[in-house]
Amino acid sequence: MSEAAFIKALLAPLTLGLPEADNLLNDAAVLPAQSQAHYVVTTDTLAAGVHFIGNEEPRYLAQKALRVNLSDLAAMGATPLYYLLNLSLPHTLAEQPAWLENFVQGLKLDQRFFGISLLGGDTITTSSPLQIGITAIGTVDGGNTLLRRTAKAGDALYVSGTIGDACVGMQELKQQSNPQTRAAMRYLLPDPRLELGRALVGLANAAMDVSDGLLLDVQRLASASGLQAVINVDSIPIAEDVAAGGSTWKSLAVAGDDYELLWAMPHDLAPALHRKVAGLDTKLTHIGYLETGEGLRLVDKQGQAVALPSTLGYQHL
Amino acid sequence: MSEAAFIKALLAPLTLGLPEADNLLNDAAVLPAQSQAHYVVTTDTLAAGVHFIGNEEPRYLAQKALRVNLSDLAAMGATPLYYLLNLSLPHTLAEQPAWLENFVQGLKLDQRFFGISLLGGDTITTSSPLQIGITAIGTVDGGNTLLRRTAKAGDALYVSGTIGDACVGMQELKQQSNPQTRAAMRYLLPDPRLELGRALVGLANAAMDVSDGLLLDVQRLASASGLQAVINVDSIPIAEDVAAGGSTWKSLAVAGDDYELLWAMPHDLAPALHRKVAGLDTKLTHIGYLETGEGLRLVDKQGQAVALPSTLGYQHL
Numbered sequence: 255m256s257e258a259a260f261i262k263a264l265l266a267p268l269t270l271g272l273p274e275a276d277n278l279l280n281d282a283a284v285l286p287a288q289s290q291a292h293y294v295v296t297t298d299t300l301a302a303g304v305h306f307i308g309n310e311e312p313r314y315l316a317q318k319a320l321r322v323n324l325s326d327l328a329a330m331g332a333t334p335l336y337y338l339l340n341l342s343l344p345h346t347l348a349e350q351p352a353w354l355e356n357f358v359q360g361l362k363l364d365q366r367f368f369g370i371s372l373l374g375g376d377t378i379t380t381s382s383p384l385q386i387g388i389t390a391i392g393t394v395d396g397g398n399t400l401l402r403r404t405a406k407a408g409d410a411l412y413v414s415g416t417i418g419d420a421c422v423g424m425q426e427l428k429q430q431s432n433p434q435t436r437a438a439m440r441y442l443l444p445d446p447r448l449e450l451g452r453a454l455v456g457l458a459n460a461a462m463d464v465s466d467g468l469l470l471d472v473q474r475l476a477s478a479s480g481l482q483a484v485i486n487v488d489s490i491p492i493a494e495d496v497a498a499g500g501s502t503w504k505s506l507a508v509a510g511d512d513y514e515l516l517w518a519m520p521h522d523l524a525p526a527l528h529r530k531v532a533g534l535d536t537k538l539t540h541i542g543y544l545e546t547g548e549g550l551r552l553v554d555k556q557g558q559a560v561a562l563p564s565t566l567g568y569q570h571l
Numbered sequence: 572m573s574e575a576a577f578i579k580a581l582l583a584p585l586t587l588g589l590p591e592a593d594n595l596l597n598d599a600a601v602l603p604a605q606s607q608a609h610y611v612v613t614t615d616t617l618a619a620g621v622h623f624i625g626n627e628e629p630r631y632l633a634q635k636a637l638r639v640n641l642s643d644l645a646a647m648g649a650t651p652l653y654y655l656l657n658l659s660l661p662h663t664l665a666e667q668p669a670w671l672e673n674f675v676q677g678l679k680l681d682q683r684f685f686g687i688s689l690l691g692g693d694t695i696t697t698s699s700p701l702q703i704g705i706t707a708i709g710t711v712d713g714g715n716t717l718l719r720r721t722a723k724a725g726d727a728l729y730v731s732g733t734i735g736d737a738c739v740g741m742q743e744l745k746q747q748s749n750p751q752t753r754a755a756m757r758y759l760l761p762d763p764r765l766e767l768g769r770a771l772v773g774l775a776n777a778a779m780d781v782s783d784g785l786l787l788d789v790q791r792l793a794s795a796s797g798l799q800a801v802i803n804v805d806s807i808p809i810a811e812d813v814a815a816g817g818s819t820w821k822s823l824a825v826a827g828d829d830y831e832l833l834w835a836m837p838h839d840l841a842p843a844l845h846r847k848v849a850g851l852d853t854k855l856t857h858i859g860y861l862e863t864g865e866g867l868r869l870v871d872k873q874g875q876a877v878a879l880p881s882t883l884g885y886q887h888l
Contacts, residue, residue, distance in 0.1 A: 255888060280716075285610040298657075299657045304695060326598035343888075382699030570574050
């Protein structure tokens with residue numbers, strides 16, 4: 255498939271005819287002026303061998319690349335609108351139309367699911383393994399975004415969903431090609447918490463997404479706000495199937511790929527939040543609080559100090 | 572250098588304290604609402620071995636990655652404001668603080684030169700050679716952008732600067748590490764034609780940047796507008812030093828990396844354009860015209876048909 259054919263036959267239809275993408279004919283895309291709402295922009299690259307195993311079905315790779323970026327928009331309380339795709343294809347994949355079609359099928363599925371469309375991007379071929387860069391663009395009303403640095407001492411800390419599923423799922427996927435378990439699906443297809451993110455606007459003082467390990471990300475939120483975090487390790491939400499497999503918080507809370515939301519909120523707003531998200535099937539768990547100081551302290555359910563693991567999460571450098 | 576230190580010490584200062592970047596503390600950046608102007612967004616990835624040789628000074632790589640994206644904004648008639656950086660570092664470079672500092676120095680220099688600032692991004696380490704992704708964001712007044720598909724039959728075709736310098740410069744750079752020639756500098760540091768792009772708004776019917784080979788890009792502009800292009804090969808602007816080295820249009824007009832502008836405009840508007848860009852030291856050359864039909868025809872200065880080269884430019888797939 256030629257570059258021109260790939261763009262025209264497979265990518266241009268993903269713009270859904272939106273004038274801002276102009277069928278991918280131009281050097282750049284033009285965003286409509288918004289007098290009230292603000293655009294929110296984020297970008298993340300996934301690389302084979304780092305963020306995915308490499309034997310996944312191509313459509314899952316496309317969907318995961320989109321979803322990890324949508325998770326960043328969720329953390330800001332934004333609604334996604336568009337994305338740009340930077341595809342660095344190894345020559346071997348570029349020569350496989352079926353691979354390209356399956357990949358684009360993943361984009362198409364998630365475009366429909368999340369109500370977004372392709373705006374532009376860039377495709378190159380290299381001798382390196384696959385890298386997928388996504389730049390996601392969303393919108394927030396009146397600049398009402400969730401930040402990391404605005405948590406207050408005394409805020410309770412919450413996390414959505416369950417922690418460490420993806421880490422267990424990845425191990426399963428490395429051992430067998432198609433394990434079909436809940437944990438494996440959590441690794442392949444993270445679920446960006448967009449509705450929850452929007453519900454947190456006006457209630458949470460600070461928020462972020464959990465992608466590099468719960469403990470590391472808790473420490474980052476506390477640090478951005480100039481506070482110390484205290485986490486009750488016995489309250490970290492662990493799925494039953496994962497716990498049954500023998501995993502404990504010590505490995506799960508320092509593993510990446512959760513794509514859950516972490517937020518700081520006065521504890522007395524919890525009932526209001528639960529009312530707001532009553533229709534969502536998302537578990538919300540109170541895992542600790544913020545106090546003056548810096549760093550991260552762990553306690554157990556009796557309030558006894560617990561030693562910090564030597565590594566709190568995944569760091570790229 | 573840890574990921575946190577890299578972000579805090581080297582990258583966060585590149586945001587120049589702009590509130591929209593919030594010191595890179597959050598999951599995404601927030602763009603101010605613009606009631607009249609439109610945002611313009613483009614993204615391009617440069618990979619070692621494909622877009623650069625690999626022995627270049629790191630700051631040149633940073634500058635080139637920025638500039639090829641600014642060239643896309645120039646082609647739309649936009650003024651650049653911000654960029655996001657997706658850095659895929661090989662482990663070997665990630666462990667060299669001097670390399671990272673030199674790279675960031677390049678970003679800093681060009682930020683100052685072009686009046687832009689860092690908004691966000693993503694840094695990963697892999698076992699692959701370096702890849703640098705830039706997403707550039709600019710602004711245009713009232714959506715008055717230059718497109719490719721709006722050229723008209725009878726429009727004259729123009730190109731800025733000289734063609735093929737970078738191709739010659741790349742050969743020189745491959746042969747000796749520091750040739751210090753004009754052509755080598757044209758390869759290392761393309762000059763995005765931002766002022767020219769803005770001047771073309773209201774005069775040109777269509778425009779694009781020339782990055783994959785003049786002939787291929789002429790064909791793309793003609794095709795987007797549903798027209799045929801006719802190029803006088805004897806009028807293609809070739810720099811004296813490049814011509815003296817023995818290169819001819821046959822190799823230069825199909826080579827990539829020019830980052831010049833190509834535009835379609837009624838010929839009688841040329842004096843108005845020359846007045847508008849009188850202060851710019853940029854050569855503007857009339858190289859052909861558009862007519863009804865499709866594809867590309869080449870002629871010489873006597874109007875005799877010239878055979879098309881077998882390859883018109885660089886295609887990634």
